[in-house]
Amino acid sequence: AGWYTEVLAPVLRTCGTLHAAHFSPASDVPYFRKSLENYKQKLADQPRVYDAVVLSVLQPPTFTRMISPGTADRVLTFRNVHNWLKSGTAEAVFASSFEALKPGGIFGVVEHRAKPGTSLERMIESGYVTEATVIELAENAGFQLVARSEINANPLDDTNHPKGVWTLPPTLRLGEEDKMKYLAIGESDRMTLKFQKPIND
Incomplete structure (x- = not known):
């Protein structure tokens, strides 16, 4: 938006x-x-x-080249991985991000964070994705994980909500039902991961 x-x-x-x-x-x-x-x-x-x-x-499988290959300094994505998992295009998007970057370029990912061991089906249903899944997707595309941050963490979010991550603000999919409860939790617990395209690639 x-x-x-x-x-x-x-x-x-x-x-x-x-x-x-x-x-x-x-x-x-x-x-x-x-x-x-x-x-x-x-x-x-x-x-x-x-x-x-x-x-x-950028809309795989038809459109996978967001910029000329090897020209971007940074590629950033915010809360999109669950959508790509649902559409079966996550691998293609991660590969496109790798292709877009210069050697040494940075790929930054922010995503709603699922509890370790969450199934793929539950990730798609809830909108929460495990860090392990994101890291595996990135490494399979050729990236190296270089840093993590808890800047977008929310320890109040237990990730177990009737309408998944959309139960929480800003969506508040349940409307007025338990609204104050979900406002008190705040927005989702999120991972913030920094990957790098190898310099010698």
Whole structure:
């Protein structure tokens, strides 16, 4: 939707380029097309902030090249891995991220964190993914794990909710039911992982 664009675009406007990999305008999924339309409108509404953002397409299996190979300094993804697992495209996206980066480039992943040992079926259902799964996907693509951070951790989140991660804010899928309880927990417990494309690759 553009929350991270609001953070990154002003920083990179004068010292880099933000490439925003989004859905295809030709997608047969109405939600994807509407999401892209809304994002484009967001950019158009504030040209002084977003005029330098470059829009590309990342929607495997058809669109897997978000930028020219070996040209990106950083690839960042926020709370997307569960969606890619559900669609069966996680391996393709991780491979695309590896391809996009320069040798030595950084791949940053933030994702809702499942308890160790959670099944793939439960990960897809709940939106929470194990760190081991993310690390395995990254390493299989060629990345090396170089750092972890607890900056997005939430020890109040036990990850066991009726509507998965969407039970918590900001979605609050149960509406008014136990709303104060979930607001008190806050947003999901999240892993923050830093990977690197080997310099000699």
